Amino acid sequence: MKWNRLISEKHFHKDVEESIIQRNDYDTIICSTLFRRLQDKAQVFPLDDDDYVRTRLTHSLEVSAIGYKIGAYVFYKLREMNADPWFEEHTEKEFSDPLLCAGLVHDIGNPPFGHFGEYAIREWFVKKLKRMSLGKRRVTDILDEWQLQDLYNFEGNAQSLRLLSKTSYLGKKHGFNLSYSVLGAIIKYPISSYDLKYNNSNHYKKMGYNYAEYELFQDISSHMELNGGRHPLSYLLEAADDIAYRTSDLEDAMVKKVINFPQITEVFQEAELYSDAEEGIRIEVKKYLDRLQEIYQEELLCSSQKAGLTAVQRWNRYIQGVMIRDAGNAFLKYYDEIMAGKFTGDLFDNTASGYVIQMIAKLSERLIYTSSVKTRTELFGRRIIDSLLSEFMPAAIVYDTQEESTFIEKRTVDTISDFYKSMYHSEARGKSEQDKLYLRILMVTDYISGMTDNYAKKLYQELFV
Incomplete structure (x- = not known):
């Protein structure tokens, strides 16, 4: 790997409307709705009314700051070592800025209720997807193995890559369109869900991208000449994340008297x-x-x-x-x-x-x-996610098909944000019926995983209480 490829201003989409000054990853992130939503997503303690303890937003800010510090330290050491001519020709800021931005968005795909929310989504797909049908065929018989494994192994890291590249931003369909340096840094596990199960020679614990983002992953890997490996900055980002959450968990738990x-x-x-x-x-x-x-x-x-x-x-x-x-x-x-x-x-x-x-x-x-303080709210969060998926998924499966939707199913789909429905239609254009089904399932997953803790709770109470 070479740093002149690894630190890259390349973006997946070229935007002729924006100047170099306007196309700034940091500005794009902090002005976004998805980033703001992190203020109401749990870091450790879901649905907490104590404004002292960390949220995903404050955690991400801390990871960003620590990542920048590690980047600066490493940059000057590598320059002293004459590790690569790149370090003589470029600045520390160019090296550390991708870590600054990657720290802000590394958790942007995490669902409500923290890691417990991830488990709840996986559990729902494993237990209940096989009960869903489209026409006379079970959904699990229509989707291929890779698509199924994406659902069974739902992962916040992979969801971050998806949201950053697919959700519309200021009306533009190509997402945040962040630089490849930032996207490469957040891909902690450069492996698909299929290979995670069937071809995992590096013993990765989780997947790094969905079937739906395979083209983007391949383009990032090819442009940066990663050859299937991790971007070097991803190791520094991982360390920054470990530092931030391990030390903050101690402090927050003391504040909560846990x-x-x-x-x-x-x-x-x-x-x-x-x-x-x-x-x-x-x-x-x-x-x-x-x-x-x-x-x-x-x-x-x-x-x-x-x-x-x-x-x-x-x-x-x-x-x-x-x-x-x-x-x-x-x-x-x-x-x-x-x-x-x-x-x-x-x-x-x-x-x-x-x-x-x-x-x-x-x-x-x-x-x-x-602790009971944490697990009680997590179990409530599990019920919320389970109930919302069970409510929306059957309606989404028959949406945009020749199958007849019931009146209730139509109204249920109407409840889904137009933001996610337009994202689905943009992705589904020209795709096979199998891929469209997969994308409709992701539409609901995107919608629910994108909710804040309190919005998910509020919607649950409106629908079921």
């Missing part, structure tokens, strides 16, 4: 969580954990009313700096493998930061993600 400071230190003191690390790394990890205790004691001496919370907030700032450095250094360490498309690890593997992240993950799984 955990307290003694519980954090109790988990962090479990030596087996980093006992297998090399001696140098064990010393580093202990230093970072000791620093948390030092900050806490400082807050107690100051008679801070919220000593534990303030200590975690201060420590988060400290440890984020450590993690940014470790992620950047790991990128440099594995640079040749990454540029050859052969690196399959994580930038935090075998680093002190990686062990700290594992400890936070352990704490989160044990006390935060399983």
